[in-house]
Amino acid sequence: MDELRHNRQFSVTELLLTNSCLLCGATDVGELPLCVGCRDDLPAITHACSQCGLPLSGGALLCGGCLNQPPHYDHATIPLLYAHPIDQLVQALKFNGRLSVATLFGRLLLDEIVKRGDRTLPQRIIPVPLHPTRLRERGFNQSLEIARPIARTLGIPLDARSCRRVRATASQSSLSARERRKNIRNAFEADELKGVTSVAIVDDVVTTGNTVNELAGVLRKAGVEEVEVWACARAD
Numbered sequence: 001m002d003e004l005r006h007n008r009q010f011s012v013t014e015l016l017l018t019n020s021c022l023l024c025g026a027t028d029v030g031e032l033p034l035c036v037g038c039r040d041d042l043p044a045i046t047h048a049c050s051q052c053g054l055p056l057s058g059g060a061l062l063c064g065g066c067l068n069q070p071p072h073y074d075h076a077t078i079p080l081l082y083a084h085p086i087d088q089l090v091q092a093l094k095f096n097g098r099l100s101v102a103t104l105f106g107r108l109l110l111d112e113i114v115k116r117g118d119r120t121l122p123q124r125i126i127p128v129p130l131h132p133t134r135l136r137e138r139g140f141n142q143s144l145e146i147a148r149p150i151a152r153t154l155g156i157p158l159d160a161r162s163c164r165r166v167r168a169t170a171s172q173s174s175l176s177a178r179e180r181r182k183n184i185r186n187a188f189e190a191d192e193l194k195g196v197t198s199v200a201i202v203d204d205v206v207t208t209g210n211t212v213n214e215l216a217g218v219l220r221k222a223g224v225e226e227v228e229v230w231a232c233a234r235a236d
């Protein structure tokens with residue numbers, strides 16, 4: 001981890017000051033560690049498939065993928081596109097251990113969840129678990145860190161124990177779509193969730209959706225009726 005930290009190029013302004021913009025260093029920030037200009041420049045998703053969060057250009061409610069083969073989750077709330085500068089922030093979080101980025105992502109996601117306002121809130125929040133080996137390497141689970149401010153503000157129990165990653169899978173980013181599906185199969189297990197009918201899975205970035213879909217399937221088998229996905233960014 002230390003080696004990674006030193007070897008990686010990190011061009012986003014690295015500031016130890018808390019009252020400054022994480023991206024440009026400006027000091028006129030409010031509650032978020034972002035200035036108004038940088039916040040407005042974030043690559044927002046304006047219209048997306050209501051089920052999987054895939055950005056859509058037309059006015060359709062669902063994407064072709066969800067119409068053909070719906071995922072195990074019912075709804076996705078994903079405010080941002082995985083593009084510059086979100087990609088840099090994700091790198092900074094995962095490989096440089098910038099936990100302030102997780103707080104920022106949590107706050108941005110929370111704003112989106114509050115904004116949509118039309119859905120009943122889930123009974124539990126479940127961050128996508130990391131395999132213990134990966135957790136040891138990284139020192140933290142970024143999804144759990146993103147979920148913390150959301151759970152706290154909404155008053156929903158954060159459950160980082162009921163689900164486990166039981167297979168140390170290869171990094172999804174180096175694989176083809178087909179390999180990704182195979183790679184993640186049977187990666188998770190969950191305890192029986194007695195009395196819990198609705199949960200939100202929290203992830204940092206949804207790429208193909210295979211990871212959250214696999215976990216959603218496991219949660220459904222564990223008795224959860226309604227599963228939604230809350231993630232910061234979605235690949236196009």
Ligand SMILES: [Zn+2]
Nearest residue numbers: 021024035038
């Ligand atoms: Zn800024």
Ligand SMILES: [Zn+2]
Nearest residue numbers: 049052063066
């Ligand atoms: Zn879809």
